[in-house]
Amino acid sequence: MTATTTNGGADGLGLGKDLTGLQHLTRDQIEGILDTAEPFKEISERRIKKVPVLRGKTIVNLFLEPSTRTRISFEFAEKRLSADTVNIASSGSSVEKGESLVDTARNLEAMRIDMVVIRHGSSGAAQFLADRIPSNVINAGDGPHEHPTQALLDLLTIRDRFGSIAGRRVCIVGDVRHSRVARSDIWGLLRCGAEVAVCGPKTLIPMGIEELGVTVISRVEEAIEWAEVLYVLRLQLERMDAGFVPSLREYNRVFGVSRARLERAPEDIAVLHPGPMNRGVEIDSDVADGPWSLILPQVTNGVAVRMAVLYLLAGGSPERAESAKEARE
Amino acid sequence: MSRPVLITGGRLLDPSQELDVPGSLLIRDGRIEACGPGIAGPDDAEVVDVDGLVVAPGFIDVHVHFREPGGEHKETIESGARSAAAGGFTTVWTMPNTDPPIDDPAAVGFVRGAGERAGGARVYPVGAASRGLQGEKMTEVGELVAAGAVAVSDDGNPIWNAGLLRRLLEYTQTFGIPVLQHAEDTELSCGGVMNEGKVATALGLRGVPNAAESGMVARDCYIAELTGGHLHVCHVSTREAVEQVRRAKECGAHVTAEVTPHHLALTEDAVHGYRTEAKMNPPLRTEEDRESLLDALVDGTIDVIATDHAPHHYEEKEREFDDAPFGVVGLETALGVVMGELVESGRLSLGAIVDRLSCAPARIMGLDVGTLRQGARGDIVVFDPAERWTVDASTFESRSRNTPFVRKELVGRVRATWVGGEPRYELPKEVSPVREGAPRYVGQGSV
Numbered sequence: 162m163t164a165t166t167t168n169g170g171a172d173g174l175g176l177g178k179d180l181t182g183l184q185h186l187t188r189d190q191i192e193g194i195l196d197t198a199e200p201f202k203e204i205s206e207r208r209i210k211k212v213p214v215l216r217g218k219t220i221v222n223l224f225l226e227p228s229t230r231t232r233i234s235f236e237f238a239e240k241r242l243s244a245d246t247v248n249i250a251s252s253g254s255s256v257e258k259g260e261s262l263v264d265t266a267r268n269l270e271a272m273r274i275d276m277v278v279i280r281h282g283s284s285g286a287a288q289f290l291a292d293r294i295p296s297n298v299i300n301a302g303d304g305p306h307e308h309p310t311q312a313l314l315d316l317l318t319i320r321d322r323f324g325s326i327a328g329r330r331v332c333i334v335g336d337v338r339h340s341r342v343a344r345s346d347i348w349g350l351l352r353c354g355a356e357v358a359v360c361g362p363k364t365l366i367p368m369g370i371e372e373l374g375v376t377v378i379s380r381v382e383e384a385i386e387w388a389e390v391l392y393v394l395r396l397q398l399e400r401m402d403a404g405f406v407p408s409l410r411e412y413n414r415v416f417g418v419s420r421a422r423l424e425r426a427p428e429d430i431a432v433l434h435p436g437p438m439n440r441g442v443e444i445d446s447d448v449a450d451g452p453w454s455l456i457l458p459q460v461t462n463g464v465a466v467r468m469a470v471l472y473l474l475a476g477g478s479p480e481r482a483e484s485a486k487e488a489r490e
Numbered sequence: 491m492s493r494p495v496l497i498t499g500g501r502l503l504d505p506s507q508e509l510d511v512p513g514s515l516l517i518r519d520g521r522i523e524a525c526g527p528g529i530a531g532p533d534d535a536e537v538v539d540v541d542g543l544v545v546a547p548g549f550i551d552v553h554v555h556f557r558e559p560g561g562e563h564k565e566t567i568e569s570g571a572r573s574a575a576a577g578g579f580t581t582v583w584t585m586p587n588t589d590p591p592i593d594d595p596a597a598v599g600f601v602r603g604a605g606e607r608a609g610g611a612r613v614y615p616v617g618a619a620s621r622g623l624q625g626e627k628m629t630e631v632g633e634l635v636a637a638g639a640v641a642v643s644d645d646g647n648p649i650w651n652a653g654l655l656r657r658l659l660e661y662t663q664t665f666g667i668p669v670l671q672h673a674e675d676t677e678l679s680c681g682g683v684m685n686e687g688k689v690a691t692a693l694g695l696r697g698v699p700n701a702a703e704s705g706m707v708a709r710d711c712y713i714a715e716l717t718g719g720h721l722h723v724c725h726v727s728t729r730e731a732v733e734q735v736r737r738a739k740e741c742g743a744h745v746t747a748e749v750t751p752h753h754l755a756l757t758e759d760a761v762h763g764y765r766t767e768a769k770m771n772p773p774l775r776t777e778e779d780r781e782s783l784l785d786a787l788v789d790g791t792i793d794v795i796a797t798d799h800a801p802h803h804y805e806e807k808e809r810e811f812d813d814a815p816f817g818v819v820g821l822e823t824a825l826g827v828v829m830g831e832l833v834e835s836g837r838l839s840l841g842a843i844v845d846r847l848s849c850a851p852a853r854i855m856g857l858d859v860g861t862l863r864q865g866a867r868g869d870i871v872v873f874d875p876a877e878r879w880t881v882d883a884s885t886f887e888s889r890s891r892n893t894p895f896v897r898k899e900l901v902g903r904v905r906a907t908w909v910g911g912e913p914r915y916e917l918p919k920e921v922s923p924v925r926e927g928a929p930r931y932v933g934q935g936s937v
Binding site for chain 2 (some may be wrong): 263286304305373
């Protein structure tokens with residue numbers, strides 16, 4: 162194999178030891194990750210979906226909040242690169258017995274691991290961990306803060322569809338307040354030169370969002386008129402109980418992305434969604450399954466993007482990705 | 491009785507009598523006997539030469555948390571009282587939100603007794619305003635006062651029930667004590683962990699809007715106006731709350747207010763990197779708010795500086811931001827922080843700083859300290875207004891280290907503290923070697 166194996170920084174993109182968010186990455190770094198993902202796409206199309214890029218690496222998937230899609234996507238990416246993986250969930254682990262995050266981390270470290278992929282309910286948890294252990298840390302979602310690999314796969318999907326991200330008009334629709342996906346996408350899209358707007362009930366649009374460099378659109382009809390890409394966020398059902406929206410029915414009527422609304426779009430519009438969807442709430446089925454939808458290509462790209470991130474943090478470089486992929490046991 | 495003490499060679503600074511002269515101070519039997527130029531002591535006096543350092547009335551902090559009973563791993567009354575003395579404070583008021591809370595006379599007596607044994611600053615307990623701090627039934631305020639309580643408060647929680655606050659502001663008038671209010675509309679703050687706005691949005695942290703404070707302060711001020719009771723607004727953090735206090739004072743309501751050193755010095759930007767030592771309630775706000783607080787302290791809308799000293803153990807702060815407790819320690823950095831923000835920038839004179847830390851709290855709370863007048867208690871602070879020093883939390887007298895000012899350079903350092911004529915603190919020589927040619931604390935018996 163060709164990838165070097167030191168923890169941290171030898172990736173040619175200067176990503177450093179960890180990937181905790183997109184806020185502090187440059188356009189070159191983000192595009193470098195996307196470029197690295199390109200050759201990795203093909204691995205998943207092979208009959209034998211395995212290359213020895215991360216052979217001998219031990220990766221812990223520390224998922225302290227429920228997740229299906231992201232955890233499985235990471236796990237496929239790790240396994241297809243030949244890493245050894247361990248999954249930890251909060252239920253049934255020492256975390257449930259009250260062990261602190263810092264103690265969990267130190268114990269894992271004592272078992273000599275190489276990387277941690279962490280999903281956690283509190284903002285800053287990935288950074289907290291990254292500051293305290295020498296292993297590479299990849300943020301798989303920390304509270305409403307960031308979910309960088311989700312945004313990277315979104316960017317890759319938009320780039321696949323339109324050829325470039327720069328100049329695209331992207332509107333993120335829905336529960337921006339509680340969304341780590343929205344924040345990572347905002348940073349990534351802005352950095353890559355897209356125009357970004359957000360749209361949703363004002364109860365779900367966080368204060369000061371304009372200062373991040375986005376515009377706020379109050380009606381979904383206007384968003385559809387303006388945007389080339391509609392990024393629809395999941396409305397978590399507990400938001401209704403917390404009083405952010407009066408009912409799911411009303412949410413669907415006022416903000417739901419429906420066929421009827423999309424058919425009035427002035428031009429071709431692409432619809433993305435990070436999943437899992439609430440069909441009939443934020444997105445109607447004939448949109449999710451219709452010609453606008455890039456939702457399944459997003460999921461496919463997720464594996465390639467995560468392979469690229471794992472490879473780069475393990476010390477790989479974008480130029481060597483193609484040859485690394487072709488290496489044999 | 492101990493020997494008389496003569497502090498000589500100092501710069502006597504006492505805004506309560508507009509005094510700023512070189513001179514000496516004689517303390518006998520715990521009280522100030524004479525103060526001014528050319529004072530000589532009796533033959534048996536201990537003589538302490540302070541060689542040009544400032545000699546001022548000891549500082550008074552009407553808002554500290556000493557955690558005992560129930561949180562002794564964070565702070566005890568003894569460690570807190572010593573921490574206070576190290577910060578130049580000779581009187582502190584301890585908040586009642588301990589475990590169990592200070593809501594009956596026995597608990598008040600416990601704090602008083604432990605305070606007297608502590609050998610640091612004078613410790614006066616604030617009693618709970620409601621039983622169990624539950625915000626429902628008034629405590630036996632008269633019994634608490636008889637046991638030694640100096641005020642009532644539910645601090646940590648707001649007295650959210652407007653009817654209860656009204657009754658408290660009426661009932662306390664019999665005893666001449668203030669109601670200290672932590673003004674927070676918890677329906678608006680609603681699980682927030684920092685200031686609401688751009689930084690919270692970027693960090694993905696739940697925000698507390700200014701209105702959570704200012705709305706409550708507005709309501710409280712109107713109730714103070716209605717009742718004539720003494721409402722003291724704790725730790726003002728927003729420009730809108732400043733406006734409410736200003737308006738209430740103009741209307742003649744008996745409203746006073748405090749601000750913390752950290753709200754004067756820092757903004758929400760200190761939270762970047764999820765720094766839990768910048769997590770406190772109310773949260774650090776914006777530059778606009780900070781400017782407004784500085785102005786309000788200068789023009790007297792905000793009467794006093796109080797630290798809201800809130801110790802927490804290292805491991806409690808060493809965790810995810812959402813889960814870390816609110817609060818920072820403040821006693822040992824207060825002088826240096828406020829001098830850096832206010833004196834260095836020329837906004838307040840050194841005398842005005844001493845006023846906000848000592849004379850003003852004594853004045854608004856009716857205490858017989860905060861002055862160097864003849865007959866006043868011998869509570870004295872000696873400090874070097876020019877010394878620049880770097881905060882090293884490991885040298886704190888406090889049991890806790892949770893300060894946002896770690897490794898920051900401050901200007902102005904406490905050198906020694908006397909309480910009732912007794913030496914209660916002296917800056918160890920190994921911590922700060924005396925600089926050549928600088929004013930210095932020479933110590934007892936060296937003349």
